[in-house]
Amino acid sequence: MQNRKRLTNILIAGTLTVLMLTVFLAFRGTGTAVAETAVVETAVVQTTEDFSDDVATLQAQVDALQAQNTQLREALTTMQSRETEYQAQIEAANQTISELSAQSGTLALGTDSFGARPGHSHDH
Template sequence: MQNRKRLTNLLIAGTLTVLLLTVYLAFRGGDTAVAASTTVEQTAVTDTSAALQSQIEALQAQNTELRSAVQTLQAREAEYQQQIESANQTINELSAQSSSLAAGEGGFGLFGAPPPHAHGSGGHDH
């Protein structure tokens, strides 16, 4: 019986030792897990920061391209405005010339036909 009691005590002591070792490693491992988690989060933040930086650079490049396009369009608009003004001036000059031609051709107008004559009180019917 002595051997049996001794064996039981050894099994109890071994079980308690395994339990204490498990608890110790579990709590100690928790710190390791927290540290690993922190490292993963820092890596994720670094990766996110790098991704955001590349997006910022891409947007800045696109912004530069758009500004260049706007400047080109504004220059073209100014050129077109000058062309429109020149065309309007030419139209006004041609209109003035045609008016002076109409008046200078014996009053017959642009097509050379005499204006219809009006009869006073008594006219003839056509």
């Protein structure tokens, strides 16, 4: 148990160290940021075009998800109406069973027609 807890702590510490190192390397304040600001204007235009392509792709995905959401809502409405219909059918069947049981008198009154056989005990 101690070894497992120790291993877990080591893995957590290693993960946090890697995460902190990644953040440090990504956001370190060196002179490279100044050199990168002197980028040619065409690169900025190309990046803007890439963003417009990304926006168009994302909008298409949003539209597809909205269409799928509409289909799922319609399916849910259909299932709920079927559930209501099935529940009504079950209630009608239960009512019929109750009426037939009351007419025959055996099931509704609980007579001994389905009781244990005489002389048979369940003590083993």
